[in-house]
Amino acid sequence: MSYCRRGWDGSDLYMFEHVDGFIECSGCAFDDPWIVVLNSVDEALDHVAKHRAARHGVPDGLEEQIAGENPWSRSEP
Numbered sequence: 781m782s783y784c785r786r787g788w789d790g791s792d793l794y795m796f797e798h799v800d801g802f803i804e805c806s807g808c809a810f811d812d813p814w815i816v817v818l819n820s821v822d823e824a825l826d827h828v829a830k831h832r833a834a835r836h837g838v839p840d841g842l843e844e845q846i847a848g849e850n851p852w853s854r855s856e857p
């Protein structure tokens with residue numbers, strides 16, 4: 781599932797939950813090759829904060845969405 785896509789709610793970010801169990805910031809403005817792999821909720825939230833600090837378009841409530849639903853909030857079968 782995706783948390784935000786470029787162009788939705790003024791978002792400059794495209795972040796989604798990868799099937800392999802991490803969150804990806806795809807086409808990230810900060811990094812080359814523009815795909816940032818986030819391996820924990822804290823890492824993901826720090827990353828969103830970095831985008832906010834740079835005044836990139838970050839949809840309201842993105843942090844709550846990530847905190848509420850993420851690959852680490854579910855126990856593995």
Ligand SMILES: [Zn+2]
Pocket residue numbers: 793805806808809810816827831
């Ligand atoms: Zn990013």
